[in-house]
Amino acid sequence: MFLELFFQYLVAGLTYGTIYAVVGIGFNIIYNTTGIINFAQGEFVMLGGMTAVSLHAFLPLPLAIAGAVLVTMAVGGLIEMLFIRWLVKPSVLRMIIITIGVSILIREGALHLWGEGIRSLPYFTGNEVSAIEIGGVRVSPQVLWALGVAAIVVLLLNVFFHYTMLGREMRACASNRDAAALCGIPTRNMVTLSFVVSAGIGALAGCVVSPITQTQYGIGAGLAIKGFTVAILGGLGNSMAAVGAGFILGILESFSIWVMPTAYKDAISITILLAMLFARPSGLFGNSEAARLKEF
Amino acid sequence: MTLLEARSISKRFGGLQAVKDVSFSVAQGSIKAVIGPNGAGKTTLFNLLSGFIAPDSGEVLLRGMPVQDLPSHAIATRGLSRTFQHIRLFGGMSALENVMVGRHVRSRAGFMAGMLNLAWTRAEERDIRDRALDSMEFLGIGQLAHANASSLSYGQQRAVELARSLTSEPEILLLDEPAAGLNMRETADLAVLITKIRDRGITVLIVEHDMSLVMNISDEVVVLSYGEKIADNKPLAVQKDPQVVRVYLGEDEC
Amino acid sequence: MKRFRILAAVLGIIAVLSLPAFAAETIKIGAVLAVTGPASFLGAPEAKTLEMLVDEVNAKGGINGKKVELIVKDTQASPEKAVSFAKQLIDEDKVFAIIGPSTSGETMAIKNIAEEGKTILLSCAAAEVIVNPVAKYVFKVAPSDRYAVEMIFSQMKKMGIAKIGVLSSNTGFGKAGKEQIEKLAPEHGIRILVNEVYDKSATDLTAEATKIKAANVQAVVNWSIEPAQSIVIKNIRQIGLTIPVFQSHGFANIQYAKAAGAAAEGVLFPASRLVVADSLPAKHPQKAAVASYKKAYETRFKEDVSTFGGHAYDSLMILAKAIEKAGTDKEKVREAVEATKGLAGTAGVFTFSATDHNGLDMNAFAMLTVRNGRFAPAEK
Numbered sequence: 001m002f003l004e005l006f007f008q009y010l011v012a013g014l015t016y017g018t019i020y021a022v023v024g025i026g027f028n029i030i031y032n033t034t035g036i037i038n039f040a041q042g043e044f045v046m047l048g049g050m051t052a053v054s055l056h057a058f059l060p061l062p063l064a065i066a067g068a069v070l071v072t073m074a075v076g077g078l079i080e081m082l083f084i085r086w087l088v089k090p091s092v093l094r095m096i097i098i099t100i101g102v103s104i105l106i107r108e109g110a111l112h113l114w115g116e117g118i119r120s121l122p123y124f125t126g127n128e129v130s131a132i133e134i135g136g137v138r139v140s141p142q143v144l145w146a147l148g149v150a151a152i153v154v155l156l157l158n159v160f161f162h163y164t165m166l167g168r169e170m171r172a173c174a175s176n177r178d179a180a181a182l183c184g185i186p187t188r189n190m191v192t193l194s195f196v197v198s199a200g201i202g203a204l205a206g207c208v209v210s211p212i213t214q215t216q217y218g219i220g221a222g223l224a225i226k227g228f229t230v231a232i233l234g235g236l237g238n239s240m241a242a243v244g245a246g247f248i249l250g251i252l253e254s255f256s257i258w259v260m261p262t263a264y265k266d267a268i269s270i271t272i273l274l275a276m277l278f279a280r281p282s283g284l285f286g287n288s289e290a291a292r293l294k295e296f
Numbered sequence: 297m298t299l300l301e302a303r304s305i306s307k308r309f310g311g312l313q314a315v316k317d318v319s320f321s322v323a324q325g326s327i328k329a330v331i332g333p334n335g336a337g338k339t340t341l342f343n344l345l346s347g348f349i350a351p352d353s354g355e356v357l358l359r360g361m362p363v364q365d366l367p368s369h370a371i372a373t374r375g376l377s378r379t380f381q382h383i384r385l386f387g388g389m390s391a392l393e394n395v396m397v398g399r400h401v402r403s404r405a406g407f408m409a410g411m412l413n414l415a416w417t418r419a420e421e422r423d424i425r426d427r428a429l430d431s432m433e434f435l436g437i438g439q440l441a442h443a444n445a446s447s448l449s450y451g452q453q454r455a456v457e458l459a460r461s462l463t464s465e466p467e468i469l470l471l472d473e474p475a476a477g478l479n480m481r482e483t484a485d486l487a488v489l490i491t492k493i494r495d496r497g498i499t500v501l502i503v504e505h506d507m508s509l510v511m512n513i514s515d516e517v518v519v520l521s522y523g524e525k526i527a528d529n530k531p532l533a534v535q536k537d538p539q540v541v542r543v544y545l546g547e548d549e550c
Numbered sequence: 551m552k553r554f555r556i557l558a559a560v561l562g563i564i565a566v567l568s569l570p571a572f573a574a575e576t577i578k579i580g581a582v583l584a585v586t587g588p589a590s591f592l593g594a595p596e597a598k599t600l601e602m603l604v605d606e607v608n609a610k611g612g613i614n615g616k617k618v619e620l621i622v623k624d625t626q627a628s629p630e631k632a633v634s635f636a637k638q639l640i641d642e643d644k645v646f647a648i649i650g651p652s653t654s655g656e657t658m659a660i661k662n663i664a665e666e667g668k669t670i671l672l673s674c675a676a677a678e679v680i681v682n683p684v685a686k687y688v689f690k691v692a693p694s695d696r697y698a699v700e701m702i703f704s705q706m707k708k709m710g711i712a713k714i715g716v717l718s719s720n721t722g723f724g725k726a727g728k729e730q731i732e733k734l735a736p737e738h739g740i741r742i743l744v745n746e747v748y749d750k751s752a753t754d755l756t757a758e759a760t761k762i763k764a765a766n767v768q769a770v771v772n773w774s775i776e777p778a779q780s781i782v783i784k785n786i787r788q789i790g791l792t793i794p795v796f797q798s799h800g801f802a803n804i805q806y807a808k809a810a811g812a813a814a815e816g817v818l819f820p821a822s823r824l825v826v827a828d829s830l831p832a833k834h835p836q837k838a839a840v841a842s843y844k845k846a847y848e849t850r851f852k853e854d855v856s857t858f859g860g861h862a863y864d865s866l867m868i869l870a871k872a873i874e875k876a877g878t879d880k881e882k883v884r885e886a887v888e889a890t891k892g893l894a895g896t897a898g899v900f901t902f903s904a905t906d907h908n909g910l911d912m913n914a915f916a917m918l919t920v921r922n923g924r925f926a927p928a929e930k
């Protein structure tokens with residue numbers, strides 16, 4: 001019984017962790033190219049889920065998700081072009097404030113468009129009550145879907161950033177904009193691209209977690225806080241680390257619920273987070289190199 | 297034939313006239329040096345030529361085309377590459393990756409192709425890698441390819457930066473104090489290297505304080521003082537120019 | 551002299567013609583509602599309902615031949631605004647009575663103002679404190695959470711359930727429910743073995759569900775109004791728990807059942823009869839009120855009725871009945887409201903007294919369940 005419980009809590013932690021991780025990854029891309037935390041990232045997650053639900057009314061699920069990802073990517077690119085591109089040497093603080101403004105704008109727009117009702121995509125396999133059982137421990141197949149998607153996204157991003165010219169150029173931009181420009185890289189386009197890619201990843205995350213968390217115009221902020229937390233905890237700029245940190249935070253939370261009232265969950269996880277950052281300011285998996293990053 | 301030309305370019309920073317009405321031209325296939333005391337405006341001149349800052353007035357012509365209003369990445373794409381007085385590498389990337397990024401100017405793979413990793417993209421990727429390694433071999437840093445750029449020594453970082461520029465196969469290469477921090481032997485090696493680069497058909501414009509280096513390799517020398525051009529001639533003639541001797545060589549040789 | 555008489559006659563005619571306007575003085579009713587802002591899901595249908603009812607009443611010639619004039623103030627759920635609007639309505643507009651506010655916080659903020667202004671206040675909010683202790687002029691028409699809890703406990707008794715787990719969200723709604731559950735459980739012989747409060751923005755509650763599972767309880771009660779109330783039933787079922795799940799009356803919005811899909815089947819929750827208006831038997835005392843309000847509202851506004859709009863309906867009906875009986879003397883009308891007996895509204899059958907200014911009991915709620923994706927009475 002103890003072991004079974006242990007593993008059931010572990011599964012719960014993995015579920016939390018997967019949600020945090022898949023949202024957290026999106027933060028890294030924009031951070032990588034601009035050095036800012038995009039506070040509208042949660043809204044990309046929400047937009048992805050909402051759009052997919054709407055499209056699913058007349059498209060099969062895979063197409064609806066693909067469509068939602070594309071739409072959100074377009075929104076991401078547009079936001080960068082409208083609100084950020086024209087700024088001459090914006091300070092990090094100013095960019096952050098702009099992304100906060102944008103997040104409010106998207107949220108209000110979504111409220112207008114979709115109302116405050118909650119929706120969700122259907123479970124990719126099975127339904128709301130189905131679960132895969134291994135030795136008395138049960139896990140919803142959707143959690144495995146989310147895990148799989150997170151894994152694939154991390155893999156693709158790693159390939160993209162390390163083995164394609166464009167990915168390398170985005171990293172170059174992040175590292176030194178002037179030198180990147182000298183190499184002929186249109187740095188502003190790279191920033192736009194980072195918004196497009198982040199929005200796409202956010203939207204995909206929004207779709208894959210939608211059956212678990214459900215989707216509502218206001219869900220972005222809550223998801224973003226945890227995603228942001230694990231992105232920092234992992235060491236900003238590293239998607240693999242965000243996933244690792246996501247699992248650590250999720251499992252910590254889950255086990256804290258086991259032994260203590262749920263109400264303390266966030267207090268416990270925040271305390272641990274602060275302690276970890278105190279010990280390793282560059283994040284669990286980050287190197288100090290990445291930490292003394294980037295001003296615009 | 298004139299490859300790069302500055303026509304009366306000026307730049308003012310607040311109350312300071314950093315570059316004042318400077319004109320000169322660089323002939324294709326030559327090595328030209330820009331010298332002058334500290335604060336004379338050499339780096340500012342490079343920044344103007346490479347599009348990092350826009351001139352207040354005047355024109356910059358690359359192959360006869362005005363480029364002073366273009367952003368620096370567009371100028372880079374037109375065949376101008378430079379290194380920095382204060383090294384600017386991509387930290388967190390390997391030396392080889394740094395050098396590979398330099399090839400951007402000549403690569404075609406777009407985002408989608410990159411993600412889909414199409415056959416020709418892979419071929420191009422391999423080509424870029426090969427060329428990057430070639431440049432590094434040429435500069436004698438082939439063995440550093442997989443080291444993290446920010447972990448390298450100062451001299452090695454300079455070499456990586458130079459390799460990055462070379463990999464783009466520029467028409468003209470602007471070097472801002474490449475010998476800074478090098479010992480005498482390394483400086484001598486650098487002189488050989490720069491002439492080799494010129495022999496590859498790359499025009500070189502160099503800012504340097506090391507007079508022996510400048511006088512040995514340059515075809516022509518421009519002298520700046522307080523932002524103004526005071527001489528533009530063959531090295532020997534410049535050395536004898538009384539005005540140059542007064543404002544520059546005189547105080548530098550003591 | 552003759553000319554003077556003509557003039558007098560003309561004046562007389564004018565006076566006679568304009569007389570009805572003087573004689574049929576209007577009854578001014580104020581409404582302090584959260585029409586926009588975070589609680590607009592309460593205030594918006596309430597305001598619409600009042601507007602609709604006042605039009606209806608006036609079309610029929612008003613109350614006792616007197617037209618009703620409605621003055622709606624939008625508080626945006628801010629207690630400070632509620633206070634200044636209430637003062638304005640009482641002191642400047644000299645309204646006859648005030649309907650609202652939409653939320654408990656706002657109601658508590660103006661409870662004393664109504665009391666001192668000797669103006670009848672019919673609150674649409676649910677908190678017990680609004681009417682306990684009783685204030686002479688303050689009434690409320692939304693059933694207390696206590697009744698919902700009692701309804702659940704009596705259902706548990708029928709099912710032989712004595713050990714339960716309780717989950718609630720960290721909102722005012724969740725907290726109020728949790729307190730009532732903790733307070734009433736001993737009286738009903740029910741033991742709470744797990745009692746967890748989760749964050750209102752929780753996105754997955756598998757660990758909480760696991761805790762419930764480990765405690766070997768016979769049923770779970772969840773008290774929240776967030777999407778979490780759908781998520782929690784999914785998680786409970788996913789980890790293989792098959793015990794009955796009870797939800798609060800906050801679940802009485804079909805979107806939560808839809809979001810929970812297959813997991814919502816069999817969930818038990820107390821709800822206003824307005825939610826199951828169509829399946830209410832014809833002889834049910836509330837049938838007429840519930841059916842006519844639902845039809846009128848849905849035809850006019852092309853959106854589903856909500857229990858909140860129903861509270862506004864009940865407020866105005868109670869007030870109108872009292873005015874019909876007692877005329878336009880504020881004191882007499884207040885006594886008439888307090889003497890209301892067996893008045894069937896949307897939220898239940900109201901019987902007020904000097905000590906009970908809510909006038910409802912646990913029977914304000916019906917026990918509902920989800921069957922084939924739709925709300926249905928728990929007993930077949």
Ligand SMILES: Nc1ncnc2c1ncn2[C@@H]1O[C@H](COP(=O)(O)OP(=O)(O)OP(=O)(O)O)[C@@H](O)[C@H]1O
Pocket residue numbers: 309312314332333334335336337338339340341381
């Ligand atoms: N961005 C800037 N803003 C204000 N002043 C500047 C700026 N860049 C350069 N200057 C000033 O312009 C003058 C010329 O600087 P510049 O860097 O071009 O000199 P330099 O000839 O390269 O000197 P050094 O030999 O020390 O490298 C200096 O006084 C410098 O302080």
Ligand SMILES: [Mg+2]
Pocket residue numbers: 338339340381
């Ligand atoms: Mg300089």
